[in-house]
Amino acid sequence: MNKLTVRDLAPEQLRGKRALVRVDFNVPLDAERHVTDDTRIRAAIPTLELLLDRGARVVLLSHLGRPKGKPESKYSLQPVAKRLAELLPSSKVAFVESTDSDEARAHASTEGVAKHLTPAVAGLLMEKEINYLHNALENPKRPFVAVLGGSKISGKIDVIEALLPKVDALLVGGAMACTFYKAMGLETGKSLVEADRVALAKSLLDKAGTRLILPHDATVAPSIEQAGAAHPVSKDAIPSDEAMLDIGPGTAESYARAIASAKTVLWNGPMGVFETPPLDRGTNAIARAMADATAKGATTIVGGGDSAAAVEQAGLAERMSHVSTGGGASLEFLEGKTLPGLAALTDR
Numbered sequence: 001m002n003k004l005t006v007r008d009l010a011p012e013q014l015r016g017k018r019a020l021v022r023v024d025f026n027v028p029l030d031a032e033r034h035v036t037d038d039t040r041i042r043a044a045i046p047t048l049e050l051l052l053d054r055g056a057r058v059v060l061l062s063h064l065g066r067p068k069g070k071p072e073s074k075y076s077l078q079p080v081a082k083r084l085a086e087l088l089p090s091s092k093v094a095f096v097e098s099t100d101s102d103e104a105r106a107h108a109s110t111e112g113v114a115k116h117l118t119p120a121v122a123g124l125l126m127e128k129e130i131n132y133l134h135n136a137l138e139n140p141k142r143p144f145v146a147v148l149g150g151s152k153i154s155g156k157i158d159v160i161e162a163l164l165p166k167v168d169a170l171l172v173g174g175a176m177a178c179t180f181y182k183a184m185g186l187e188t189g190k191s192l193v194e195a196d197r198v199a200l201a202k203s204l205l206d207k208a209g210t211r212l213i214l215p216h217d218a219t220v221a222p223s224i225e226q227a228g229a230a231h232p233v234s235k236d237a238i239p240s241d242e243a244m245l246d247i248g249p250g251t252a253e254s255y256a257r258a259i260a261s262a263k264t265v266l267w268n269g270p271m272g273v274f275e276t277p278p279l280d281r282g283t284n285a286i287a288r289a290m291a292d293a294t295a296k297g298a299t300t301i302v303g304g305g306d307s308a309a310a311v312e313q314a315g316l317a318e319r320m321s322h323v324s325t326g327g328g329a330s331l332e333f334l335e336g337k338t339l340p341g342l343a344a345l346t347d348r
């Protein structure tokens with residue numbers, strides 16, 4: 001990475017100094033305001049321990065939820081501080097109720113804060129994230145296979161366009177496959193199709209050539225509520241009164257084979273409505289194939305909140321090379337956009 005990271009800060013630079021760390025502790029809470037998933041807190045611990053070991057006094061900045069302009073107790077980070085104290089038993093964790101509205105804190109964003117600091121460095125989590133994504137884009141071991149799914153094609157068009165010239169194959173699943181089907185003139189029944197993106201899907205198909213691969217079969221059902229009635233059909237036999245809710249079993253198998261022969265796999269977006277079994281089969285097949293590929297030495301990267309949740313749900317998160325926590329920012333990185341919070345860091 002061409003930016004300084006916390007590793008570059010020597011103990012003599014840090015001892016007794018305050019280190020301001022922008023963390024993403026926007027975690028889910030239950031009705032009693034207990035942290036229900038501390039993944040994001042745990043993910044920051046290596047960076048915090050490095051700073052503490054080198055003698056820094058660490059000040060953390062995060063947001064929780066979206067309070068509207070003034071403090072709201074339900075968005076207080078107090079429960080997060082409590083969980084952090086449990087995770088850092090040898091450190092004293094103090095929670096600061098409010099910050100003075102002085103200028104330095106007025107821009108407590110990833111970018112604004114970084115502009116006021118010298119040096120401004122990446123934490124270990126950001127370093128790992130950037131290294132994995134950057135290597136996949138610029139220097140992938142081949143074959144390089146991308147798997148894209150999820151509910152909407154609209155949010156991922158820029159990613160498709162950016163990845164197509166770089167990958168050996170781009171496997172499409174999720175509801176976005178249906179917009180491509182529509183563009184091919186196929187019957188899509190009650191499937192989620194973005195009518196205003198059909199023309200765009202058609203032009204993508206025209207210029208993508210054989211690298212863009214669509215499911216050749218589909219798992220359909222009358223509705224998500226009737227998932228029990230799900231059955232496979234060929235892509236040209238989707239009934240007019242049913243919806244495609246997962247890739248079909250044949251497609252799951254051929255995608256798994258493509259993943260098995262890949263050296264780099266990048267996955268964003270579930271293959272179907274994985275929240276409702278048996279519509280999780282396509283998604284689970286991808287997760288399993290990627291876990292097996294990792295074991296055989298491939299680099300496997302999972303991005304996107306729902307995809308990460310699906311991999312977690314399948315119990316396979318530990319078997320991926322990297323599960324991205326960067327959310328929307330990671331997608332923008334894949335699109336080749338400049339990330340302000342990254343650009344603001346001190347260059348090497």
Ligand code: ADP
Pocket residue numbers: 149150151152173174175176192244245246268269270271272273274275303304305306307308
């Ligand atoms: P990520 O968060 O990993 O980027 P998205 O947010 O783009 O993924 O998409 C996830 C959602 O897409 C899930 O809630 C899933 O139910 C939905 N989805 C996937 N395939 C279909 C489909 N064929 N029809 C309707 N919804 C789908």
Ligand code: MG
Pocket residue numbers: 304305306
């Ligand atoms: Mg999502």
